[in-house]
Amino acid sequence: MFVQLLINTLIVGSGYGLIAMAFRLMYSVSPFFNLTLGAVAAIGAYVTFYLISSLGFNPASAIVLALAFSGLVAWSLEAFVYKPMRDNGSSAMVLLVASLGVYTIFEALIHLLFGAQYQTLGTINLSGQIDVWFAEIPLVQVITIVSNALIFIGLSWFLEHTFLGRQIRAVNDSATLSHIIGMNNSRLIMIVSVLAGLILGLAGILVGYDTGMEPTMGFNLLFKGMIGAIIGGMGSLSGAFLGAFFLAFAENLGVWVFASEWRDVVAFVIFITFLYFRPKGIFQKKVKN
C-alpha cells in the first residue's frame, strides 16, 4: 500500500512538477500570477488532439507542431498583452486580472471548438506499459516522470551555467537593477515565455495522453503547479521541483485517508496552511539582508 502511495506520488508529482517549474520560471522574470499559463497547457493538448484526429497527422509530428504552437501562444500573449501593460506601469494585480480575462476567453474558445466532454489522446499509440520492479506503469507516465526529471536537470544547468540563465537570475534578483546596467529585460521575458510555453505544452499533452482533457483542465493544472511551486519555495527551481512531489504525496495521502473527492480540498488546505505558517516554502533559501 505504501509503495503504491510512493509510486502515485512519483507519477502525479512529475506532472505537477512540469507546471510548477514553468510557473516558477515565468514568475522569476515576470512576478505576477499569470493564469494564462494554464491555458497554454490546455492549448498544447487540444492542438495535438486536433492535428491527430481531424487532420490525420501522425502523433510525433503533431506533438512537435503543438509544442511550437504553445510556444507561439505564450510568446504572443507576452508581446501583445502583458508587455504593453507592463510598459504602462500596470501593477501585479492589474496583470493578474487581465490574465484572468485572457484565460476565460481561451477556455470558452476551447469549449466552443471541442465541446465540454472529456476527450483523450490515449487511444493513439502511446499505450503499452513498462514493468518496473513489481508495479506496472503505463508508458505515458514513464515518459512524464523521465521528462520531468530531464527538464529539471536541464533547466538547473541552464540557469546556473549559461549567460542567458545568469541574466534570468539577475532579473529575478532585481529587475530595476538589471535594467539600469543595460540589460534588455523585455527580450529576456519573451525568451522565458517561449521556454515556459514549451514546458507547459508538453505537460498538457502528457496529461491529454494520461488522464484525458477537458476545457477547464488548464485552470486545475496551473493551480496544482502553482501550489507546488509556492509550498516548495519560490526562491529556487529545486523548490518548485520538490514542492510538486510534496503536494502530490500529501494529496495522495489525503485521498487514501479520506476519499478521492476531497483531493482538491486537501491540496488547498495544505497550500493555505503553508502560506500562513511558512510563506517562504519548505525548502526556503537563506535570505540575506
Add this chain to the structure above:
Amino acid sequence: MEYLINLAILFCIYGMLALSLNLVVGMTGLLSLAQAAFYGIGAYACAIGMTSLGLGFFTTVLLGILVNGVLAFIVGKILSRFQGDYYAIVSAGLSIIVFSVLLNWKDLTNGPLGIFGISKPAVFGYQLSSNLAYLLLCLAAVVLSYFFYNLIDKSSFGRTLKAIREDEQLTRSLGYNTKHFKSIIFVISAVMSGVVGAMFASYIAFIDPSTFQLKEGIFLFTIIIVGGLSSARGSIAGALILISLPEILRFIGLPYETAAQLQQIIYGGLLVLMMVLKPQGLFGKYKM
C-alpha cells in the same frame, strides 16, 4: 412581463452582491475572489433551514448571518496575512474549498443533486407568492444596500478603510489597528452577500453547488471591475451591464451552449479591456 420581472430580480440580486464585494475590493483594496462562497453558504442556510428544519425565511436569514459571520471572521483572519495578488489566490483557494464542501458533504447539502422546494418568504404574515411582490422586496433591499454602502463610504470607518487601501503601513503608523478594520469589513461584506444568497435561494426555489463556484466569484469581480471600484453607482451600473449583455445574445437566437460560451468570451474580453484602458472601471474611484 414575467421575463422582465425575472430579469429585474436577478439584477437586484447581483447589484447587492456587487455592492457587498465592492466594500472589500473597492473600498479596502483587498482583491477577494471568495464572495461566491459566502453567497452560497447564505443560500444553503436558507435552503436547509426552510426544507429540513422547517424554519421561516427570516429565521434562516439569521441562521445564515450567524454561520457566515463566524466563518468570515476566521477566513478574514487567515486572509489578513496576505496582500495584493497573494490575497487573490488564497481567497480563490478558500472559495474552491467551500465549493468542495457544498458538493461533497452530502448528508447536509444533498451533494450535486441540490435542494428542491425552497419556498418564498412571508412578510408580516403576507405570503409573497407572486414574482412581482418578490421584486418589490428585492428593490427595497437594493435601495437599503445602496444607502448602507454610502453610509459606510461617508463614515470615518469608511475613510479609514480607504486609507488602508492607499497605504496600509502609513495608516498603521497613525495608530489604527488595520487588521481589525480589514477583518470587520470582510465580515460585513460576507454577511451581506449571505443574506442575498438566502433571497436568491428563496426566489429560485432550487439550488445546487454549481451556482457557487469560483467562477461566480470571478463574475462578481468582473461586475465591479467594469462598473467601477469603490463606487456604489459603479456596482449597480456593472450589474446592469453584465446581466443585460447575455440577454442580447439570447435575442440573436444562438443555441444555448454557444451563447453561454460567447458570454464567457465577452466577460473575459471586458476584463482585459478594462485592465488595459481603465483599470478603475467606468465609475471607479480606485485604481489597482
